[in-house]
Amino acid sequence: xxxxxxxxxxxxxxxxxxxxxxxxxxxxxxxxxxxxxxxxxxxxxxxxxxxxxxxxxxxxxxxxxxxxxxxxxxxxxxxxxxxxxxxxxxxxxxxxxxxxxxxxxxxxxxxxxxxxxxxxxxxxxxxxxxxxxxxxxxxxxxxxxxxxxxxxxxxxxxxxxxxxxxxxxxxxxxxxxxxxxxxxxxxxxxxxxxxxxxxxxxxxxxxxxxxxxxxxxxxxxxxxxxxxxxxxxxxxxxxxxxxxxxxxxxx
Numbered sequence: 682x683x684x685x686x687x688x689x690x691x692x693x694x695x696x697x698x699x700x701x702x703x704x705x706x707x708x709x710x711x712x713x714x715x716x717x718x719x720x721x722x723x724x725x726x727x728x729x730x731x732x733x734x735x736x737x738x739x740x741x742x743x744x745x746x747x748x749x750x751x752x753x754x755x756x757x758x759x760x761x762x763x764x765x766x767x768x769x770x771x772x773x774x775x776x777x778x779x780x781x782x783x784x785x786x787x788x789x790x791x792x793x794x795x796x797x798x799x800x801x802x803x804x805x806x807x808x809x810x811x812x813x814x815x816x817x818x819x820x821x822x823x824x825x826x827x828x829x830x831x832x833x834x835x836x837x838x839x840x841x842x843x844x845x846x847x848x849x850x851x852x853x854x855x856x857x858x859x860x861x862x863x864x865x866x867x868x869x870x871x872x873x874x875x876x877x878x879x880x881x882x883x884x885x886x887x888x889x890x891x892x893x894x895x896x897x898x899x900x901x902x903x904x905x906x907x908x909x910x911x912x913x914x915x916x917x918x919x920x921x922x923x924x925x926x927x928x929x930x931x932x
Contacts, residue, residue, distance in 0.1 A: 682889070683898040684923040685865070686714040687803070687826075689745065690905055692722045696731065698905035703735075705908060709920050713738060715929050717745035717803050720790035729794050736797050741928055743801035744787040744822070746771050772810030780809070781816040788821050800824060801929050807867075818858045824930055826900075830864040831929070866891045867900045868919060872911040881912050889919055898927060 686706070691699050699716070706714060716735065736742050748771060772780050784802055791798050800823040804810065807828040817825075818834070825832040836858035866888035872878040892899035899919070907916055 682893050682923055683925045683927055684892075684901050684920075685898050685927055685929050686711060686901045686903065686920075687717055687743070687929070688714060688903050688905075689717045689803070691716045691718045691732075691745070693724050693728050694722075695905040696728055702903055702905070702908060706920070709917070711920065711923075712926055713740040714926075715741040715743050715801065717743045718791075718799075719745050719748070719805075720787050721747035724794070729796065733796055741801065741930065742791065742797055742799050743803055743826075743929070744784070744791070744799045745803050746805040747783050747787050770804070770806040770808040770810075772804045772808050772812075775810060777811055777813040777816045780812045781819060784820050784822070801826070814860075817860070826929070828867065830862060830867075833861045833863060835859040835861070865897050865900050866895075867902065869902050869904070870907040870910060870912050870916045871904050873906070875911075878911040882915060885912070885915055885919065889922070899923070 688699055688702055703714075713735075716732075718732065732742065746769075772783070775783065787802070788799060798821075802820065802822040802824070803826040807826060809825065809827050817832075820834070823834055825834070868885040868888050869881060870885070872881045889899055891897070901916075901919060901923075903916065907913060
């Protein structure tokens, strides 16, 4: 079985736990994985230096929202929060232009801090929200991960606008970027309640079977506390069952 591995919610206050997961993955023979960095948090210079070191070691840095926190206001978002995302799906409280601006701002932070500009974007809780096709064509990324799979954007990404200006793609040119969708199974291990433990054990097992039957890569998503939660044994088992680890994007 092939797998893509990512570590979510890389933030200043989770760095120690993320480092522990990196050591754990190394012990299981896993090569450098994709790190989902939340830019809009109070990063200290030494923590940004550590991200820079990890990038030099081969870890792919991906942008992961801005604050990774929100207060659901709309009915759909409140239901989504109750069942899936709790208070992290910040895209769901924004309109299309707001989502585009957040995604642009998220990527710009990396350049402002002399980190590699990410080509990968993962919305918190994989909830991309109500972004239009035209605005999606303007995002400065090559790949966006959602719950169902990966959105690949081909063609030149637009340059980042300056402080709130509109995107640099002229109106009418958005269609020049080809968009394809790659459906891939997904696992998660944030089982901090008995219900989540039961649900995730069944979900993860089914997703792994689907990956094997269909010959698709399994997306293994790890959160900072997962090694201490209720399906940590399943996480270890599924990591050990992988025959080949692949990056989200090949250079």
